Amino acid sequence: MEIKSRLLTQLDRDITKARDPAKASCLKAHRAIVLARHGALGPAREQLTALHQQAFHHPHPSLSAWLLLAEGLMVYYTDFGSGAQDKIQQALDLACEYGLVEVQGQAAAWLSQLAYVQHDLDAALRLARQALAVAEPQHHVARSRAHMTVGLAWHYAGQPKQATAWYQQARAHALFAGDDGSISALIYNMAVMRTAQLRWQALSTFARMEPEQLLGADSVQHYDRAVGARVMSELTPLMQAQLLALQSEFSRAQALYAAHLPQALSHGLARWDSALRSDWAWCLVQCGDKDAALQQALLAEQGLAPTASVDQDLDDRAATHTRLSQVFSALGDGEKLSLHREQAESTWTAFAKEQVRWQAVLEASGLQPDLPRVAQALSV
Numbered sequence: 001m002e003i004k005s006r007l008l009t010q011l012d013r014d015i016t017k018a019r020d021p022a023k024a025s026c027l028k029a030h031r032a033i034v035l036a037r038h039g040a041l042g043p044a045r046e047q048l049t050a051l052h053q054q055a056f057h058h059p060h061p062s063l064s065a066w067l068l069l070a071e072g073l074m075v076y077y078t079d080f081g082s083g084a085q086d087k088i089q090q091a092l093d094l095a096c097e098y099g100l101v102e103v104q105g106q107a108a109a110w111l112s113q114l115a116y117v118q119h120d121l122d123a124a125l126r127l128a129r130q131a132l133a134v135a136e137p138q139h140h141v142a143r144s145r146a147h148m149t150v151g152l153a154w155h156y157a158g159q160p161k162q163a164t165a166w167y168q169q170a171r172a173h174a175l176f177a178g179d180d181g182s183i184s185a186l187i188y189n190m191a192v193m194r195t196a197q198l199r200w201q202a203l204s205t206f207a208r209m210e211p212e213q214l215l216g217a218d219s220v221q222h223y224d225r226a227v228g229a230r231v232m233s234e235l236t237p238l239m240q241a242q243l244l245a246l247q248s249e250f251s252r253a254q255a256l257y258a259a260h261l262p263q264a265l266s267h268g269l270a271r272w273d274s275a276l277r278s279d280w281a282w283c284l285v286q287c288g289d290k291d292a293a294l295q296q297a298l299l300a301e302q303g304l305a306p307t308a309s310v311d312q313d314l315d316d317r318a319a320t321h322t323r324l325s326q327v328f329s330a331l332g333d334g335e336k337l338s339l340h341r342e343q344a345e346s347t348w349t350a351f352a353k354e355q356v357r358w359q360a361v362l363e364a365s366g367l368q369p370d371l372p373r374v375a376q377a378l379s380v
Helices: 006-017 021-037 041-057 061-079 083-098 101-117 121-134 140-156 160-177 180-205 211-227 235-246 250-265 270-286 290-304 314-330 334-365 372-377
Strands: none
Touching: 006 021, 006 180, 021 041, 021 061, 021 180, 041 061, 061 083, 061 101, 083 101, 101 121, 101 140, 121 140, 121 334, 140 160, 140 180, 140 334, 160 180, 180 235, 180 314, 180 334, 235 250, 235 270, 250 270, 270 290, 270 314, 290 314, 314 334
16 A cells, blocks of 8 residues: 655655755654554565664664664554563653754653553653653654643543644644644544543443444544555454444444454454453344354453453443443343443443543643644744
8 A cells, every 4th residue: 555644755855855864864764653653564674674784883872762763663563562662761761861852752752652551641641741842843743642642631531622622733733744644543543532432421321322423433444545554454443343333233343343353452452352352242142143242252251350461441341341241131141240230330430530530630730732823833
């Protein structure tokens, strides 16, 4: 698939015009990062291998910092592995030591996002603040990523209106940079949060959802095809499956799970294993395949066990218990029905308390998004 990235095109121009070999090498490392973020891991690796050879013969702290950042993101986009954080932290440390503000801004922004994923809100906000403080006016990539992360934190706290202002500025910065990869990531993450909110409403209160919400998942796929991104190729269908299940389109949902869930789990997404398998089990029950439903339900239960190595988010765990209570009810297992129903209620309560805590921390942080006129000025 051809990559149609305006940022990539601009980097190619800048590399051609660069007179300083060290500057050109750093731009090439940045280019490799853009390739990786679009899912072109092979070409990105070729570029980085050549740069590592160059760095071995002609070491330079700026190139070393860019390479550490690039290697961290290669790990992240290969299997979402934990090794990404170590590499990016090394990039940040080296950038701080030598005053490399562009790498520092991007590394801090990425570490902020990783901290958010781990639900370390204090670290996520501290790193987002660092990224926004150090990033220069033209460093839109870092500012976009930091804005998106804070927006996601507000959304997780149950405050979508506050999240919107951060999302808007994340999009503005990405547009100014021509960073189609960041726009794709923003569209995807916003759709994920909307899906999670709808799931919470449907499974904890049995509220009815609006059919047009499926467009959120569809729009990610359409945009990714337009810009040549492949990173979300397995994730987006699974988001669509969750939305279809909430709309009682069980046959279509279970077909998506069957086609995409096994491969997605092999790519380092085990933290969503139980939530997705329990949803798949519910779809299978509704399609009349009780044996397959029981198989997926038992696998989902394994991920909830205290000995499980993967730590689920509270809302994912609560949704898993709710779905399993529905599945075991349909399968006639009253003991497991009662167990999962009780666990679902207590976990949804814990999630609501966590949302309140996150909102309080976000409000106390004092962080504010860039104003629209400021973002416009940054493009000059």
